[in-house]
Amino acid sequence: MSSDSVILLDTVNFAAEKHRNQRRKDAEQTPYITHPIGVARILSHEGGITDIEVLQAALLHDTVEDTDTSIGELQAVFGQTVARLVQEVTDDKALSKEETKRQQVEYAPHASHQAKLVKLADKLYNLRDINRCTPTGWTAGRVQEYFVWSAQVVRGLRGTNPALEGHLEELFKQRGVEL
Numbered sequence: 001m002s003s004d005s006v007i008l009l010d011t012v013n014f015a016a017e018k019h020r021n022q023r024r025k026d027a028e029q030t031p032y033i034t035h036p037i038g039v040a041r042i043l044s045h046e047g048g049i050t051d052i053e054v055l056q057a058a059l060l061h062d063t064v065e066d067t068d069t070s071i072g073e074l075q076a077v078f079g080q081t082v083a084r085l086v087q088e089v090t091d092d093k094a095l096s097k098e099e100t101k102r103q104q105v106e107y108a109p110h111a112s113h114q115a116k117l118v119k120l121a122d123k124l125y126n127l128r129d130i131n132r133c134t135p136t137g138w139t140a141g142r143v144q145e146y147f148v149w150s151a152q153v154v155r156g157l158r159g160t161n162p163a164l165e166g167h168l169e170e171l172f173k174q175r176g177v178e179l
């Protein structure tokens with residue numbers, strides 16, 4: 001049986017290979033893998049999370065949405081729990097962008113505790129990233145809309161991790177958005 005650190009290295013390597021050609025939408029075109037790694041780090045270092053399956057799901061959370069990875073592949077390589085967690089935080093590609101956003105708000109309160117943790121850290125990373133550098137082509141209005149919609153999702157994730165929720169609440173407050 002592998003140790004947790006060996007499992008995490010295998011997982012981050014899988015995610016890095018899957019996201020290898022993808023870049024963030026910032027001006028520097030940062031390699032995309034910085035995002036899943038950062039989400040996992042938020043969970044461990046700020047959320048106090050040591051649950052290996054949650055940390056693995058964080059590293060893999062955008063592989064199905066944004067690369068050729070399937071849930072079946074994740075299940076075969078990393079097992080049922082990790083695959084199910086990634087499934088829970090993956091948007092349905094068949095839906096329109098508006099419908100996808102509505103679905104995230106609707107599903108948030110029904111997600112498992114572990115999936116809620118990943119979603120909280122994902123939102124916290126992305127909101128901090130917007131504050132650091134506005135994504136290419138985003139107007140101030142789109143940024144504000146993203147904060148307002150994110151607050152609607154985070155509302156359904158509350159009662160999961162006080163540290164992460166506290167950081168999120170502060171970011172919303174800075175934008176005049178009520179949680």
Ligand SMILES: Nc1nc2c(ncn2[C@@H]2O[C@H](COP(=O)(O)OP(=O)(O)O)[C@@H](OP(=O)(O)OP(=O)(O)O)[C@H]2O)c(=O)[nH]1
Binds near residue numbers: 023
């Ligand atoms: N802030 C920021 N976001 C970037 C950047 N590059 C890529 N993204 C991704 O863009 C998504 C947010 O933008 P949206 O308007 O919601 O999505 P879309 O254009 O990809 O459809 C996030 O997806 P996600 O992680 O799947 O989360 P979610 O928004 O779906 O919850 C985020 O990871 C960047 O430079 N800054």
Ligand SMILES: [Mn+2]
Binds near residue numbers: 035
């Ligand atoms: Mn993400």
